Amino acid sequence: MAHPDIGEGIDRVDARVKVSGRAAYPTDHDCPGLAHAVLVQSTVGAGRITAVDSSAAKAAPGVLAVITHENAPELHEARDRKATLPPPPLQSDRIVHHGQTVAVVVAETFEQATEGALLVRTEYAPATPVVDIDDPQAEHVHDPFGSDDGTGDVAAALAAAPVRIEQTYRTAVNTNHPMGPFATVASWDGDELTVHDCTQGPSRTRADLAATLKAPQDTIRVLAPYLGGGFGSGLRTWPHTVLAAVAARHVGRPVKLVLTRKQMFTSVGHRPDTVQRIGLGATRDGRITAIDHEARQTLSMCDVNTEMVSRVSLSGYASPHLSARDVQVRVNVPSPGSMRAPGDGQGNFALECALDELAHDLGMDPLELRLRNYAGEHPVTGQQWSSNDLRECYRVGAEKFGWSRRVPEPRSMRRGRTLVGYGMAGTSFFFYQPPCSARITIGRDGHAVVGSAGMDLGTGTYTVMAQLAAELLALPLRRVRMVMGDSSLPQAPSAGGSGLTGSMGSAIHAASRNLIRSFLDLVRDDSGSPLHGAGEGDVRVQDGRIVRKDGGGGESYEAVLTRHRREELTAEGSAEAPAEDRPVVPTGPYAAKFAEVHVDPDLGVIRVARLVTAAHCGRILNEKTARSQLIGGTVGGIGMALLEETVTEPRTGRIANGTLGDYLVAVNADIPDLDVHFVGGPDPTNPNGTKGCGELGIPGTPAAIANAVFHATGTRVRRLPLTIEDLL
Amino acid sequence: MRSFAYVRATTVDHAVAEVTADPDATYLAGGTTQVDLMKDEVFRPGRLVDITRLPLRDVTSDNGTLVVGALTTMEELAAHEVVAGRLPLVRQALLLGASPQLRHMATLGGNLLQRTRCRYFRDPGVACNKREPGAGCSAVDGFNRMHAVLGTSPACIATHASDVAVALLAVGASVRVRGQDGERVVPLTEFYRVPGSTPHVENVLAHGELITHLEIPLLPPGARSGYLKVRDRASYEFALASVAAALVIDDGRIRAAHLALGGVGTVPWHVPRAEELLRDAAPDAEVFSAAAEAALSGAVAQSGNGFKIELGRRAVVRMLSTLAEES
DSSP states (O other), rough: OOTTTBBBBOOTTTTTHHTTTTTTOOOGGGOOTTTTEEEEEOOOEEEEEEEEHHHHHHHHHEEEEEEEETTTTOOOOGGGGTSSOOOOSSSSSEEEEEEEEEEEEEEHHHHHHHHHHHEEEEEEEEEOOOOOTTTTTEEESSSSSSOOOOEHHHHHHHHOEEEEEEEEEEEEBEEEOOSSEEEEEEEEEEEEEEEOOOOOOHHHHHHHHHHHHHGGGEEEEOOOSOOSOOGGGSSSSHHHHHHHHHHHHHSSSEEEOOOOHHHHHHSSBOOOOEEEEEEEOOOTTTTTEEEEEEEEEETTTTTTOOOOOOTTHHBEEEEEEEEEEEEEESSOOOOOOOOOSSTTHHHHHHHHHHHHHHHHHHHHHHHHHHHHOOOOOOOTTTESSOOOOOOHHHHHHHHTGGGGGSSSSSSSSSETTEEEEEEEEEOOOOOOOOOOOEEEETTSSSSSEEESSOOSSSSSSSHHHHHHHHHHHHOOGEEEEESSSBBTTOOOSSTTTTTTHHHHHHHHHHHHHHHHHHHHHHHOOTTSTTTTTTOOGGGGTTOOOOOOOOOOOEHHHHHHHHHHHOEEEEEEEEEEOOOOOSEEEEEEEEEEEEEEEEEEETTTEEEEEEEEEEEEEESSSSSHHHHHEEEEEEEHHHHHHHHHOOBBTTTOOBBTTTTTTTOOOOGGGOOOEEEEESSSSOOTTTTTOOOOOOOTTSTTTHHHHHHHHHHSSOOOOOOOSOOOHOOO | HHHHHHESSOOOOOOOOHHHHTTTTEEEEETTTTHHHHHHOOOOEEEEOOTTTTOOOEEEEEETTTEEEOOHHHHHHOOOHHHHHHHHHHHHHHTTTSSSSHHHHHHHHHTTOOOOTTTTTTTSSOTTTTTTTTTOOOOOOOOOSOOOOOOOOTTTTOOOOHHHHHHHHHTTTTEEEEEEEEEEEEGGTTTTTOOOOOOTTOOOTTTTTTEEEEEEEOOOTTTEEEEEEEEEESSSSOSEEEEEEEEEETTTTTEEEEEEEEBBBBBOOOHHHHHHHTTTTTOOOHHHHHHHHHHHTTOOOOOTTHHHHHHHHHHHHHHHHHHHHOO
16 A cells, blocks of 8 residues: 555655754864865876975964875775775875865864965976877777677678768766865764765765775764765765865864865866767668767776766667777866766767757658667667666657647747757666665654665655655654664665665665564564564554554554563665666666757857656656656756856866856756656566666756757757857 | 955045055955955955945936946846836846846946956966966967957957946946046046056056946937847856947937947947947848947957857847837
8 A cells, every 4th residue: 555655745854954054064064173174286287296385384374284295194095996986185296187186284264274275385397288088199998897888780780771870979078066065074083083074975985985094994984964965976085085084183183174166176076078979870761770889088097987978879779780889088187977877968968869860861750760769678688678668758758748749840940030949859877776774763652763874965865765664664754764874874875876765765675674574573472462473474564553464453563662661673674786687677767858949040049948858767756856856957957958068278287167157057047947747657676666866857858958959950069068159 | 365454434535545545455345256356366455445335325317317326236226217217228237247146235336347257367376467467368378268359469358247337338328436636537438448468457547546426328218228148048147249239210210329249348348330330320131230240340269259259240230120120
C-alpha cells in the first residue's frame, strides 16, 4: 500500500531551518581560537617559482603563518585515490596553471589574512602555457577511461551509407558556481581532525584526507550537513580543504578557509571543453546504420578526470555499427571535475544536434527519426533495459509542447518580426548506484532516527529519505528524523552521478528490513506478543505497527520496546551496486526535451520562450523536489547553451572572465516557463523503484535549444554557447 | 581591501575642501562600483569622504529642464513622473541598467563616473594603462569581446559601461560641478575624454571637483524616444551595443533627432553627424541606414569584438525605425 507521504509534492523537511537561518553551513562554523586562512594563487600559467618572499606578510599585523612549498609538510599523493584527490598542493616549485595555490596565509582575522596574502611576493620563471584544445603540442591521452567501445564496422558502414552527416561540435569550459563559496573549517584535537567542509561526500573526503595526510580514517571526522550548492564541485577533495587542515596543524589552532568567488574559478573544478567529431550514416528512410563519435576534451597537467563524453552514442540509438572514443588533451588549466551531467552534457549536445542535421537532410521530422531508431535493447551488448520509457517521454513531451504545430521548413515560423523555432532532443543518463550503508534507530517514543554519512547538497535528500523511511516503517513522516552529512555515520557515497537516492534509498530499505527482523527476534519467544514466532515473510508494517499478514494481530514498535525494557532498537543496512553484466542491464533515467526559441532576425538575440521536459525517472518519491531537480538542471542547460563560457587567455593561461559579472549564468529573466512531466513506471533494479533525476535536466537542453535556433533561423551553430555574433 | 580614513561630509563645501586638500582622497556615494574596486585593490584611496548625507537628492523641474541632485538614486529618477512622461529614453536606460538592488544604492553622479568593466582594468595582476599609466594594455591582445570599437586608442579599448549616461548625452544633459573655486556647468558632450595616450584621465573634472546636479533638458511634447539595449543575458548585464534616440516627427519629416550609443565606445558615444543626417529627412529605411553608418563611422575592430560594429549599426536602425513606427 502506498504511503500517504510518498510521491506527493511535500515541502522539504529542512525548509524551516534553512529559511530561518538555523541551518549551519560550513562557513557558519566558529570556535574559540579560530584563525583565518587566505590563499595566494599563481599569476603565471606555467613555469617555476624562483623565489617566495613572505617576510612582509609575516610582519603584517595579525599574521600567524605563511605556508609555501618551502615549508609545507609532505602530503601523500595517493595513486588509488586520484579520481577524487587532485595532486596535493605546495609540494614543489612547479606551476601548472594560472591561479594555482602557491601560499596560504593564516592570521587572526580574515581581513588580516587577506592583507597578508597581498604582501606575499612570488617570483616566477614563467614558461609558455599550453591552453588550447587544438594546440598540436599538447599531449593526447587516448582511451583514458578504458571506455572506448563499439560494434560492427563503422568506417565501412559510414562509407556505404546513402545519407551521411559528418560534423564537428564544440562545447566551452563551464565553471560550477554554487551560491555558497567553498569553505573549510579544520580543527585538531591531538591527532584527531574535525573538518567542516563544502563536500558532496563526507565519507569520501575523510578517506581522501586520511590518504594525503597519512592518518587513519578513524581519526578524521568530516561534516557537511548543509551545503550551499555543489553541482559536482564537491565531488573531489580540493587543495584548499587539505590546506585548511595543514594550516590548522601548523598554527595549532582551528582554521577557517573560505574561497573568494574569483578563486572558485581555479579551485573547485570545471566542465572541460570538448571538440567532438560525429559521423552518422543512415538509409534514406531514416534508419541509422552507423554512429561514429570521437570526443576530445581538455585535462589539466598532473591530474585525472573521469568524464566519458562519447559513451552517449553507445546506448542512444539502435545502430548496427557504433564506435565511441574519448581523448584527453593535457593543457595548463586548473583541475577539472564533475559539473552536473559530466560527459553526457557535452556528448549529448553533439549527438542530438547531429540527429537534427540528419533529420533535416532526410526531410524527416526530428521526432520521427528518433522513434524510428529507438534502441529497444542495448545496441552494443544486446542486454535488455531494466526499464526504458523514452518513447513515452517523446509522446507526452510532444503532446504537451504542441510539436505537431511545427512547420518543418527552417525560418518559416514567426511571431511579428521575431523568428520562432521549435527544437527537440532526447537523452538518457547513465545508471549509477554505488554501495551505501544506513542505520535506523526506533526509540520507545515511537520515533525513528535514520542516519547515513551521505549528504543533501540542496536537492531534497533529507526529505525523500525521510519519506522513504516513513513508508518502509509505516510511520508518519513527522516521526522520522534524518541525520546526514557526517562521516562518523554509516558510510555513503557522494551525492553525485544522480546516484544517492538509489544508493541511500537501497541502504535504508535494507536497514528497515533488518530493523523489523530485530523486532521479530526480540519477540520470538515472547508469548505476550501477537508477533511471537513470526518470520519476516509473515509480517508487514502498517500504521506504526508490525502486523501479521494472516490477520493474527500485531503491535507497535514502542509497545515491544516498553515491554522488553529497551530504550531503542537499532539496525544497519547496506546495499551493493547492482551487477551490470546480467541479461538485464540497470538503466538510468530518460527524457525528451522540447524547446521554443525566439530569435531577433536583425540583432541575433536568442531567448528561450518555453521548454517542456518529459522524463522517465522511475518511481518519484517527491514530485516537488524531483521537479525542482529537473527545473534546476534545465536552468543550467540553458546557461550552457546560451551564456556560460570560461575563457582562458592563450598567452597567459589566465581566466579572462573570472567573476560572476563576466562569466554569465542565467538570471530569472532568461528562464521561461519550464514544464516538467514525469512518465513511466518504477525501475526493478532498485528496491524502491527509483532512478536518479539530479542531472537529467542538463543533457538534451542545449541540443534542443540549438536545434530550435536552427529551425528559427536556418543557421546551424555547432558550438556552445550560441551567442549573438553567431547569428549576425 | 586596505585600511583607509573615513570622513562624513557635512556640507558640499566641506566635502570639496576635504577631497581637494588630499590627493589621496575621493568621494563615496552609493559605493556600488567603488567598494568593489577597493576590494579588488584597483582603488586604494587613503581617505573616503562620504557625501551621502548631503542635500543633493532633490529632483526639480525648472523651465523645461529637470534638475537632478547628484545623489538621486537610479530607481528614484526612473520613478519620477516627469522622467516617465517626458524622458522615456532616460527611464528605460535606468531600468535596463544593473539590478534593482544596485539601482536603489547607485547614484546618478556616481553612475556618470562609473569605471569600466574591463577585466584587465579590474585585475591588478595584469597590465593596464588606465590603472597604471604606461604599463601597457592587456586587452588589445587579450579577450576583448566586450570592448569598445569607437574612441579607442592603442593605449586603451575599455568600454564605458553606463546606460543612463548614453541617454543623458543624447538629450543634451549637463552636469553642475562644484570645485574650490566655485561652480561650473559642463555639457556631457564635453565631459568625457577618449583615452588617447592618457586613458587614466576619463573626464574633465579636476581633483576635488564634485558633481552636484544634473541638468536634463526635457524632450518636447510629442517627441518619441527610447533606449535599446542588446546583451547576451536578458537582465543584469552590460550592453554589447545600446542606442538612445529621440525623434520629433512632424508632417512626414524628422524635425529633431537625438542619437547616442553605448556599449561600443570608450565613452558614451554621441553622433552629431547622424543627427544632422536625420534632421529634416523623411523617416525611412534609407536615412536610418545612413545614420547607422555615420554612427559607427571610424569604428575599429579588435580580435574579439568586430561583430559589435554591425550589431551597433543594426541597433541604430532598429531603434530609429521602432520610433518612426510608433503612432
